[in-house]
Amino acid sequence: xxxxxxxxxxxxxxxxxxxxxxxxxxxxxxxxxxxxxxxxxxxxxxxxxxxxxxxxxxxxxxxxxxxxxxxxxxxxxxxxxxxxxxxxxxxxxxxxxxxxxxxxxxxxxxxxxxxxxxxxxxxxxxxxxxxxxxxxxxxxxxxxxxxxxxxxxxxxxxxxxxxxxxxxxxxxxxxxx
Numbered sequence: 001x002x003x004x005x006x007x008x009x010x011x012x013x014x015x016x017x018x019x020x021x022x023x024x025x026x027x028x029x030x031x032x033x034x035x036x037x038x039x040x041x042x043x044x045x046x047x048x049x050x051x052x053x054x055x056x057x058x059x060x061x062x063x064x065x066x067x068x069x070x071x072x073x074x075x076x077x078x079x080x081x082x083x084x085x086x087x088x089x090x091x092x093x094x095x096x097x098x099x100x101x102x103x104x105x106x107x108x109x110x111x112x113x114x115x116x117x118x119x120x121x122x123x124x125x126x127x128x129x130x131x132x133x134x135x136x137x138x139x140x141x142x143x144x145x146x147x148x149x150x151x152x153x154x155x156x157x158x159x160x161x162x163x164x165x166x167x168x169x170x171x172x173x174x175x176x177x
Contacts, residue, residue, distance in 0.1 A: 033076045033083075034063060037119065055115040062086060080161045083119050090116065124163045132158055133172055145176045 031039070037059055044053040062082050067074055074082070090113040097106035124132070136154035140147060151172050152165075159168060 033079045033119065034060075034074065037063070037079075051111060052115055055112045058112075059083065059086060059116060059119070077160070080120070083116060084161060086116050087113060087120065121161050124159060129159065129163055129168055129171060133168070133175055136172075137175065142176060145173065148172055148176055151176070 037056060041053065041056045041060060044056055059082070062085070063074060063079055066078065066082050070078075090109050094106050094109045094113065097103070097109060132155050133151070136142075136151045140150040140154055142148070142151045148169075152169060155168060155172070156165065159165070
């Protein structure tokens with residue numbers, strides 16, 4: 001037999017601040033990237049998808065490490081930077097594993113890369129990148145390779161997370177050469 005909850009006259013039960021109801025996004029606020037990754041971790045746990053769960057946990061650990069280092073909660077732009085770094089690490093690892101003849105490890109890294117890339121915004125096409133480069137060159141008045149830093153600075157804010165900056169840099173270099 002369960003006992004009824006005791007409450008003193010004139011007192012109210014305080015809401016549980018850790019309740020998931022309070023942390024659910026409403027229609028008025030969009031779910032942050034970090035919250036989406038956390039929800040994906042829960043979904044992977046429930047589905048028993050061990051590979052996805054491992055990768056998502058690695059991303060969350062990277063985000064948490066960055067938050068501890070900076071001593072503040074990361075916004076979506078900072079989380080995106082962490083994800084871009086993870087993508088770059090996976091690409092480098094794949095390249096090294098292929099060179100070393102470890103196709104099995106390269107396949108694992110490729111699977112992780114696909115999972116991580118799902119959190120990146122849609123990538124710009126080569127035509128869109130070329131248009132951004134033209135716009136940045138016109139805005140900065142760049143005419144030779146020495147002005148590449150100015151052009152890249154103008155492009156970086158617009159293409160952050162939407163394009164591989166290594167490829168953009170090569171395109172800018174070719175255009176200014």
